[in-house]
Amino acid sequence: MLNTETVSKPSPLPTPPMLSGGLPYIGHAIEFYRDPENFFRRGYSKHGNVFGIKLLGQPMAILVGPQEQSFFFKSTDKQLDMEKPYQFLAAMFGRIAFLGPHDTYMLQRPILHSLFTRDQMSSYLPIMSRTVRQWMDTLDESGEFELTEAMTHLVKEVAGRCFLGDEVHERLEAEGFWDQYDALSASLDPLLYNLPLPKFKRRDQAKQTMRAILQPLIEERRANPKQDGFQYFLDQPDGAGVPLADDIVASFFSALLFAGHETTAGQSAWSVIHLINNPGYLASVREEVTRVLGDSSEVNHVHMREIQLTTAAVQETGRLRPSAETLIREVKEDIELDGYRIPAGWFAMTSTAAAHFIPDYFSDPYSYDPARFTEKGEGRGFELLTFGGGLHKCTGMNFARTEMAIIVALLFREYDLELVTPFDKIGVNRGGSSKPTPVIVSYKKRAND
Numbered sequence: 412m413l414n415t416e417t418v419s420k421p422s423p424l425p426t427p428p429m430l431s432g433g434l435p436y437i438g439h440a441i442e443f444y445r446d447p448e449n450f451f452r453r454g455y456s457k458h459g460n461v462f463g464i465k466l467l468g469q470p471m472a473i474l475v476g477p478q479e480q481s482f483f484f485k486s487t488d489k490q491l492d493m494e495k496p497y498q499f500l501a502a503m504f505g506r507i508a509f510l511g512p513h514d515t516y517m518l519q520r521p522i523l524h525s526l527f528t529r530d531q532m533s534s535y536l537p538i539m540s541r542t543v544r545q546w547m548d549t550l551d552e553s554g555e556f557e558l559t560e561a562m563t564h565l566v567k568e569v570a571g572r573c574f575l576g577d578e579v580h581e582r583l584e585a586e587g588f589w590d591q592y593d594a595l596s597a598s599l600d601p602l603l604y605n606l607p608l609p610k611f612k613r614r615d616q617a618k619q620t621m622r623a624i625l626q627p628l629i630e631e632r633r634a635n636p637k638q639d640g641f642q643y644f645l646d647q648p649d650g651a652g653v654p655l656a657d658d659i660v661a662s663f664f665s666a667l668l669f670a671g672h673e674t675t676a677g678q679s680a681w682s683v684i685h686l687i688n689n690p691g692y693l694a695s696v697r698e699e700v701t702r703v704l705g706d707s708s709e710v711n712h713v714h715m716r717e718i719q720l721t722t723a724a725v726q727e728t729g730r731l732r733p734s735a736e737t738l739i740r741e742v743k744e745d746i747e748l749d750g751y752r753i754p755a756g757w758f759a760m761t762s763t764a765a766a767h768f769i770p771d772y773f774s775d776p777y778s779y780d781p782a783r784f785t786e787k788g789e790g791r792g793f794e795l796l797t798f799g800g801g802l803h804k805c806t807g808m809n810f811a812r813t814e815m816a817i818i819v820a821l822l823f824r825e826y827d828l829e830l831v832t833p834f835d836k837i838g839v840n841r842g843g844s845s846k847p848t849p850v851i852v853s854y855k856k857r858a859n860d
């Protein structure tokens with residue numbers, strides 16, 4: 412006799428409605444690559460909170476809206492899993508942290524978090540201010556610079572000096588370690604990452620070069636410990652108290668420094684662009700920064716608490732131009748959501764292009780309005796995807812927000828800036844993490860009031 416309790420009945424619910432326009436085999440890949448923003452917005456306006464797409468034969472359910480996004484984050488590492496969809500990142504760094512199995516992640520998670528404790532964050536603040544000032548010292552009284560490249564360089568400096576210490580950072584720079592990230596950035600591709608294309612060969616070569624540069628340094632420091640960020644991380648045991656093996660340490664450093672600069676570079680550049688493009692709001696940021704910082708050369712914790720208009724500007728840029736436009740999971744067991752069944756084997760995906768522009772949650776969503784965070788109380792739940800959510804919420808969120816606020820505060824306190832490249836000619840670099848295409852900015856040192 413059948414035991415009816417253990418036999419699961421097939422769900423009568425339909426799978427999510429498929430968005431029109433999919434082609435045989437490649438599905439929606441062309442539209443996804445060509446114009447991802449309008450692609451996801453088209454799906455949301457046609458079908459609402461849950462709809463299906465296909466990318467190279469892989470069915471995916473797109474989940475849009477606070478409830479659906481909350482489900483996405485709360486189900487991660489349960490019915491939803493990160494390992495398979497993020498194989499393109501594992502191809503860059505190996506199967507560490509969330510790029511590996513859940514057990515590995517839970518063992519290694521404390522190491523990541525140890526970098527962002529209160530004490531560690533306090534030690535980063537002066538380094539951030541100093542590094543931004545050193546970059547500004549390279550500017551003349553007036554002139555022009557290319558913003559995207561300048562921000563990429565600056566945030567690499569900040570990440571390196573905070574997480575490695577000056578000595579190791581400068582040594583890695585001299586040995587060509589940082590140059591390898593160009594190849595890694597160019598290889599960010601969730602669909603094609605396994606094909607024998609030149610850009611993926613360059614990625615694999617870069618990975619080997621980085622490993623070869625880090626290995627002797629790790630050995631030197633194991634034999635002769637010193638006191639800096641590099642050593643601090645090297646000495647961290649995993650959650651079971653076991654020291655990390657050399658190859659895991661090398662993978663972690665490569666991944667951490669990537670996470671620490673690639674995302675932040677684009678959002679820093681966009682923050683500057685948005686402020687120049689919104690002179691009314693910029694005037695209030697400037698007033699705040701001048702009042703709170705005075706002529707202090709360093710931004711400290713007290714300042715950080717008080718420059719709320721500045722941090723709201725950075726947050727608004729994170730809504731309009733987030734570095735991670737989609738987050739992806741593999742569905743491990745059938746899910747029922749909003750009247751649909753999403754079968755095991757599908758992927759689930761969130762989209763900032765759809766989620767961050769829903770007028771029910773973000774008033775006048777296409778306009779730049781940082782006051783939505785300070786005065787209107789928007790984006791306090793799962794509406795905002797900029798830094799993810801749940802167990803895997805961005806570990807470096809406070810670091811990144813602090814760094815971006817410091818860049819904006821010090822730069823606009825000292826300089827008047829203008830866009831030489833018109834705002835409507837600035838594109839989004841889709842080959843990486845949504846950095847702006849090259850932007851020429853002119854600057855002029857401000858007279859002391």
Ligand code: HEM
Binds near residue numbers: 520523678734806811
């Ligand atoms: C503007 C800058 C940044 C943005 C927009 C950003 C965005 C994100 C997002 C969306 C996630 C979640 C991914 C998912 O759920 O699939 C994430 C995770 C993560 N981020 Fe960031 N990030 C930024 C800066 C940083 C920095 C500076 C670091 C560290 C140096 C960092 C380290 C991490 C780590 C380690 C995770 C994985 C957390 C986990 O799995 O527990 N991020 N980030």
